[in-house]
Amino acid sequence: HKWVYAFGDGTAEGHAGLRDLLGGKGANLAEMSNLGLPVPPGFTITTEVCTAFYDNNRQYPEGLEAQAEAALTHVGEIVGARFGDPANPLLVSVRSGGRASMPGMMDTVLNLGLNDETVKGLAEKAGDERFAYDSYRRFIQMYSDVVMGLDHHSFEEILDIFKEENEYYLDTDLSAEDWKEVITRYKRLVEEELEEPFPQGVTAQLWGAIGAVFGSWQNVRAKTYRRLHNIPDSWGTAVNVQAMVFGNMGTQSATGVAFTRNPSTGEKLIYGEFLINAQGEDVVAGIRTPQSLTKAAREAGKETKPSMEEAMPEAYTELRAIFERLEAHYRDMQDIEFTVQAGKLWMLQTRNGKRTAKAAIKIAVDMVKEGLISKEEAIGRVDASSLDQLLHPTLDPDAPRNIVATGLPASPGAASGKIVFSSDEAADMKSHGEDVILVRIETSPEDIHGMHSAAGILTTRGGMTSHAAVVARGMGKPCVSGAGSLRIDYARQTMSVMGDTFHKGDLITIDGSAGQIIKGAVPTRQPELSGDFAQLMEWADKIRKLKVRTNAETPHDAKTARKFGAEGIGLCRTEHMFFEDERILAVREMIVADDSAGRKKALDKILPMQRDDFRQLFEIMKGLPVTIRLLDPPLHEFLPHTEEEVEEVAAQAGLDPEKLKRRLGQLSEFNPMLGHRGCRLGVSHPEIYEMQARAIFEAALLAGEQTGAPVVPEVMVPLVATKNELDFLKPRIDAVAEAVMKEKGARFDYSVGTMIELPRAALQAGKIAETAEFFSFGTNDLTQTAFGISRDDAASFLNEYLTNGILEQDPFVSLDREGVGELIAIAAERGRATRPGMKMGICGEHGGDPASIRFCADHGLDYVSCSPYRVPIARLAAAQAAV
Ligand code: ADP
Ligand code: MG
Ligand code: MG
Numbered sequence: 001h002k003w004v005y006a007f008g009d010g011t012a013e014g015h016a017g018l019r020d021l022l023g024g025k026g027a028n029l030a031e032m033s034n035l036g037l038p039v040p041p042g043f044t045i046t047t048e049v050c051t052a053f054y055d056n057n058r059q060y061p062e063g064l065e066a067q068a069e070a071a072l073t074h075v076g077e078i079v080g081a082r083f084g085d086p087a088n089p090l091l092v093s094v095r096s097g098g099r100a101s102m103p104g105m106m107d108t109v110l111n112l113g114l115n116d117e118t119v120k121g122l123a124e125k126a127g128d129e130r131f132a133y134d135s136y137r138r139f140i141q142m143y144s145d146v147v148m149g150l151d152h153h154s155f156e157e158i159l160d161i162f163k164e165e166n167e168y169y170l171d172t173d174l175s176a177e178d179w180k181e182v183i184t185r186y187k188r189l190v191e192e193e194l195e196e197p198f199p200q201g202v203t204a205q206l207w208g209a210i211g212a213v214f215g216s217w218q219n220v221r222a223k224t225y226r227r228l229h230n231i232p233d234s235w236g237t238a239v240n241v242q243a244m245v246f247g248n249m250g251t252q253s254a255t256g257v258a259f260t261r262n263p264s265t266g267e268k269l270i271y272g273e274f275l276i277n278a279q280g281e282d283v284v285a286g287i288r289t290p291q292s293l294t295k296a297a298r299e300a301g302k303e304t305k306p307s308m309e310e311a312m313p314e315a316y317t318e319l320r321a322i323f324e325r326l327e328a329h330y331r332d333m334q335d336i337e338f339t340v341q342a343g344k345l346w347m348l349q350t351r352n353g354k355r356t357a358k359a360a361i362k363i364a365v366d367m368v369k370e371g372l373i374s375k376e377e378a379i380g381r382v383d384a385s386s387l388d389q390l391l392h393p394t395l396d397p398d399a400p401r402n403i404v405a406t407g408l409p410a411s412p413g414a415a416s417g418k419i420v421f422s423s424d425e426a427a428d429m430k431s432h433g434e435d436v437i438l439v440r441i442e443t444s445p446e447d448i449h450g451m452h453s454a455a456g457i458l459t460t461r462g463g464m465t466s467h468a469a470v471v472a473r474g475m476g477k478p479c480v481s482g483a484g485s486l487r488i489d490y491a492r493q494t495m496s497v498m499g500d501t502f503h504k505g506d507l508i509t510i511d512g513s514a515g516q517i518i519k520g521a522v523p524t525r526q527p528e529l530s531g532d533f534a535q536l537m538e539w540a541d542k543i544r545k546l547k548v549r550t551n552a553e554t555p556h557d558a559k560t561a562r563k564f565g566a567e568g569i570g571l572c573r574t575e576h577m578f579f580e581d582e583r584i585l586a587v588r589e590m591i592v593a594d595d596s597a598g599r600k601k602a603l604d605k606i607l608p609m610q611r612d613d614f615r616q617l618f619e620i621m622k623g624l625p626v627t628i629r630l631l632d633p634p635l636h637e638f639l640p641h642t643e644e645e646v647e648e649v650a651a652q653a654g655l656d657p658e659k660l661k662r663r664l665g666q667l668s669e670f671n672p673m674l675g676h677r678g679c680r681l682g683v684s685h686p687e688i689y690e691m692q693a694r695a696i697f698e699a700a701l702l703a704g705e706q707t708g709a710p711v712v713p714e715v716m717v718p719l720v721a722t723k724n725e726l727d728f729l730k731p732r733i734d735a736v737a738e739a740v741m742k743e744k745g746a747r748f749d750y751s752v753g754t755m756i757e758l759p760r761a762a763l764q765a766g767k768i769a770e771t772a773e774f775f776s777f778g779t780n781d782l783t784q785t786a787f788g789i790s791r792d793d794a795a796s797f798l799n800e801y802l803t804n805g806i807l808e809q810d811p812f813v814s815l816d817r818e819g820v821g822e823l824i825a826i827a828a829e830r831g832r833a834t835r836p837g838m839k840m841g842i843c844g845e846h847g848g849d850p851a852s853i854r855f856c857a858d859h860g861l862d863y864v865s866c867s868p869y870r871v872p873i874a875r876l877a878a879a880q881a882a883v
Helices: 016-034 047-055 064-079 118-126 129-146 152-166 176-194 202-216 220-229 280-285 295-300 313-330 357-369 375-381 384-391 423-431 445-453 467-475 531-543 555-563 574-579 583-592 596-621 643-653 657-667 679-684 686-707 723-744 759-763 765-771 779-787 795-803 820-834 850-858 868-882
Strands: 004-008 042-045 092-098 108-112 237-243 254-259 271-276 334-341 344-352 403-406 408-411 414-420 436-440 456-459 479-481 487-489 494-497 500-503 507-511 516-519 547-551 569-573 626-629 713-717 751-756 774-778 839-843 863-866
Touching: 004 016, 004 064, 016 042, 016 047, 016 092, 016 237, 016 313, 016 344, 042 064, 042 092, 047 202, 047 237, 064 202, 064 237, 092 202, 108 129, 108 202, 108 280, 118 129, 129 152, 129 176, 129 202, 152 176, 202 237, 220 445, 254 280, 254 313, 271 280, 313 334, 313 344, 357 375, 357 384, 357 531, 375 531, 375 868, 384 868, 408 467, 414 423, 414 456, 423 436, 423 445, 436 445, 445 467, 456 467, 456 507, 467 479, 479 507, 531 868, 547 555, 547 839, 547 868, 555 596, 555 868, 569 574, 569 596, 569 839, 569 863, 574 583, 574 596, 583 596, 583 643, 583 657, 596 626, 596 686, 643 657, 679 686, 679 723, 686 713, 686 723, 713 723, 713 774, 723 751, 723 765, 751 759, 751 765, 751 820, 751 839, 759 765, 759 779, 759 820, 765 820, 774 779, 774 820, 779 820, 820 839, 839 850, 850 863, 850 868, 863 868
Parallel strands: 414 436, 436 456, 456 479, 547 569, 547 863, 569 626, 626 713, 713 751, 751 774, 774 839, 839 863
Antiparallel strands: 004 042, 042 237, 092 108, 092 237, 254 271, 254 334, 334 344, 403 516, 408 479, 414 507, 487 494, 494 500, 507 516
């Protein structure tokens, strides 16, 4: 069996198509090698080995060692060196790389193959002793950390002390002799901590590192990352062993990272950073402030140190040409790592770059215009859920800002929240409903959960490609990085700048687009949805087949949804209107009324209010379909709670307070969600539904006259379990319609349908459709009733279901295709068998979830309905489902 795939020297055994087997990094190294780009030679140990390793009690499959060692010999032949040769040593990096990119989540070891002997050979060969010992100290630190589990902080501390003793400021201030001394101290640390010397055997080093990379697939942060990004454990990682090239070989050497377009804005400008005389990890770690790649960027940032364009013009020109080549080849924006060794450029990685939603849209639209991709591809290039980042308010540009410090605009958007200094605290406060800004000197992969919980991230160290910046952009969270004027004191839990001291819990705002840190909260403004966004949406609207409606009951929500492109209202929950202002009093009066006469009296007060609400919604929707659900929740939700409220209602209804309390007692239920609610209310109190139907029909006529667009209201009866319930209620609604038409001397169209939100209703859909004229799948309740899980109580146990893999996803967020989905499929099929072409849609949270939207498209539903802010997401997801 083939476990090892070689690359380098203008050829490769693999290619980009073998991503599952070689991991993203390995597949792209092979691809670049095939393209003839300068890639240091190496080989990839496949993901199958990782899987076999874990399946087989952490043992490697047969044949692996021989294949790897043969490949290593071949690498040595290409570069003209030998692994472990004291005179002419080959050094390698051992790099992880799974199918999906997991930046910084797993470990890499550089400069492997160094020991007390080979370091001398390296120095000799390079004619540079300082470089050789710099590489050796890096290797000892990395290997000890990654393979032997010694915390890198201990090494950094030794180095810091050494620098202090010698009054050095930068790592580049250290001479070869200095590094030798540091190395002696490093090795002593290893011996003291582990009671064994640092390993000198290069083959042991190699297998140690390979084992550590496979081991890192199961480390805590990799597992967390996979859980957050829905990456299956079973995919495994590949290991890449690659000849080292050295960016730390003096002033004509450098290491850098670049994006072929700006990953924040999408602009077609090279974007990146490099560090002279450094190795790869230094850029990300923020040890020194990196320099810009282009002259233009240097000037824009008013930097003093030269850009790569100026400092290394030849390598830069070659790099630019490679960028263009890679973009044309992959037809997407690339995220690239490179190293320059003594003036010669080497490519170390390329992948499709992560980007903000804004950048994703711009790049997709631009690439269509450049003729690189089709409109359909452009639609597929934007993660529909990520649009969320664009739809939310940004800081009001006219509001005053008390800017206390600035940093780098590392990830766009703005957020206000309370300061916290640790990720655990961020997670904790978030779980108590607080918005927090995570403030750290720098972040590391251990901070993922805190970053996930925070509304925004602020660091005082690190550049645009630092961990904080990259991860925040991926999460779509605002981030300001490298705010160097801030002083963070973790012990005192303070952040101070120029005399101002902020404490944990103080409110700040960060503007990740401007790099600003602002005292207090700043008012926000609605986003502009024009330009590239509008263009992409226009393409999406042409392609999609599903209609997109919104769930809305207030004029404000309805207007917002229209602005976002909603094509009607799929769910108007009438009861939400009951709480407004003095209405609740009339509603309470209705509920506690003893008899039908008392109830009618109260309903007469509510009627004009409801009519007016509906009229406004109909007017905003200008003839677009509007589905109004009749009263659904258990009545007790509206009941008075405090003594004061009880007295008030008693007075209003002309009831004795004691009698009222008894009545309240009668209304209480053990399990209200399965109790007296939905159409059961309509059955017990038909006058409630009759009043609502009258309000709807009268409003429809009024709005139709007002806008000139006839309104065709869709009256929806909730929580139906049997056809008989509907047979009881529908004639009453029809009678109201007849009466209104007669009174007003005008005719109108309308329909009466039902929600399918009980398993019994789904199964009986064929019969129910004899009466119901449309179905709307109420997937929130359908999920609750299919699983028998209360949505309001699920939080306390659902997490264990997710972490233990019992459920793949929260079924209240993404539709459970297997169970709930089957109920929907059955209902749709049986409903249409009875009533061909019957209109069907879905309302509830799932209507805004891309995976659930795909399901709706696959099952031929007519529309999805979601909250206003998710309308654009649904439009794009519906288009993605159609291509
Ligand atoms: P990550 O996935 O965390 O980026 P990488 O395997 O890409 O890890 O490596 C970490 C750093 O080391 C990167 O900056 C990379 O460019 C650099 N690097 C990896 N292999 C080599 C090599 N053979 N020569 C020089 N630098 C390397
Ligand atoms: Mg990398
Ligand atoms: Mg419901």
